[in-house]
Amino acid sequence: MSLTPQVPLAALFVAALINLTLLRAEDASKPSEALTFPLSQRAKELIPEVQQKVMKKVEEQFGTPSHPIVPEGIPVEKTVVLKGQTVYSLHCARCHGEAGTGAGPEAKALQPQPRDFRRGVFKWKSTSIAQRPLRHDLRETIRLGVPDTAMPGFPKFSEADAKSVVEYVRWLSMAGEFQVRLVDEFYSDFSIAMLKNEIREGKKEKEVIANAIKVIVEILPEVSTDSLKRISDDWKSAELETSILRPKSALASTSDAAVQRGRELFTSLKVRCNLCHGETGKGDGIVTRDFWPIPGDSLNRKYAEPGLHNVWGQVNQPWDLAKGKMRGGDSPEDLFRRIAAGISGTQMPGFGGSFLTEAEIWDVVSYVQSLPSEKPKTKSIRQPPPQGATAK
Ligand code: HEC
Ligand code: HEC
Secondary structure, three states, X not given: OOOOOOOOHHHHHHHHHOOHHHHHHHHHHOOOOOOOOOOOHHHHOEOHHHHHHHHHHHHHHHEOOOOEOOOOOOOOOHHHHHHHHHHHHHHOHHHHOOOOOOOOOOOOOOOOOOOOHHHOOOOOOOEOOOOOOOHHHHHHHHHHOOOOOOOOOOOOOOHHHHHHHHHHHHHHHHHHHHHHHHHHHHHHHHEHHHHHHHHHOOOOHHHHHHHHHHHHHHHHHHHHHHHHHHHHHHHXXXXXXXHEOOOOOOOOOOOHHHHHHHXXXXXXOOXXXXXXXXXXXXXXXXXXXXXXXXXXXXXXXXXXXXXXXOOOXXXXXXXXXXXXXXXXXXXXXXXXXXXXXXXXOOOOOOOOOOOOOHHHHHHHHHHHHHOOOOOOXXXXXOOOOOOOOOOO
């Protein structure tokens, strides 16, 4: 999905008349007025009448980024979400955008790009690859930042600011996903391309549109309720103790023997970390030189640049493990989680479950930790998640 620019819907008509650049510059300085959720690329490809109904539903359920509403049953603490919006607008929106699309005014120049929160996909978490992150995980990311990227840490946030901004990021993510789900639901039947097809087949445009509206009005309430339930279930189930990935034992040994076993696994035919990370872990594996197909592209096109790509469509180089600085935390337990669960939204697969035993993963951790020739000056260590279910 491509990123949508931060132009408020209401302003789109005005934008046609006046200089768009001027308008966007003004947006950046006055972010909170008349701010609505921007349309995703796919939403723009819907028949405009259907698009309007979808966006009206989004606003009915979630309000707007500046005036958030928490729909019934959605696991976001209502009492702090507004405060979270203020904190977010002040500290985060310049990169992540007021509506969490990842397209804030400073985003263009950054690599990797700020996260687009709208699919609920987060990288640094203690749950399994398909699951949502814990509140705790988002909080740790915000506290520590993401080393070696533009994402700064905010270690000085008060307890209240940290808590509220986490709730607001969750809310942005759920609101974004709600739009994505509604659009996905109607895309195959009610896209502009479909409309054109039907006209070509001899149907009248007016009738096709009238029929589309009729169907949407009929099924939108149910689709909306179902989508909210799915979103709510996904975020709630992540917070259950059973969803949290915890190594049963601690790192057993960093002995030469453990490092050697880890090195062998790293390049073994079964595991093949080297395909991506290269023979010595520098992130220069053979896959980084190939041109990869764009997943789901109807014309089977390939990306313009060589190398792996993430789900946000950006080049995604395997990390240079010899750098001695991880983004998701430097402790053995942090590494265990990354290797066991993989990294959501990226090509880094998980090796846990029935693939590698815990002892084998710890050996790989020992090897990875032995790679940097210099020990890093500062370490970023994530607190392990608290015990027990924490869902609200
Ligand atoms: C200067 C730009 C910048 C600012 C300011 C910023 N971020 Fe980020 N943020 C980023 C970038 C870049 C990434 C992507 C890092 C990556 O992919 O490794 C990111 C990633 C994230 C993630 C995703 C982590 C994951 O697990 O995938 C969260 C959550 C996040 N930021 C929250 C925030 C919050 C909350 C604030 C404000 C308190 C904030 N950011 C401020 C640039 C920024
Ligand atoms: C199919 C390619 C692929 C394979 C195979 C692979 N990785 Fe990765 N790995 C990646 C990519 C891509 C990233 C960067 C993800 C991102 O954008 O954050 C990554 C990131 C990492 C990170 C960095 C985590 C951080 O916090 O920054 C570690 C550690 C890692 N991989 C270890 C391994 C190990 C160990 C193996 C084998 C057991 C392995 N990887 C196999 C593609 C791969």
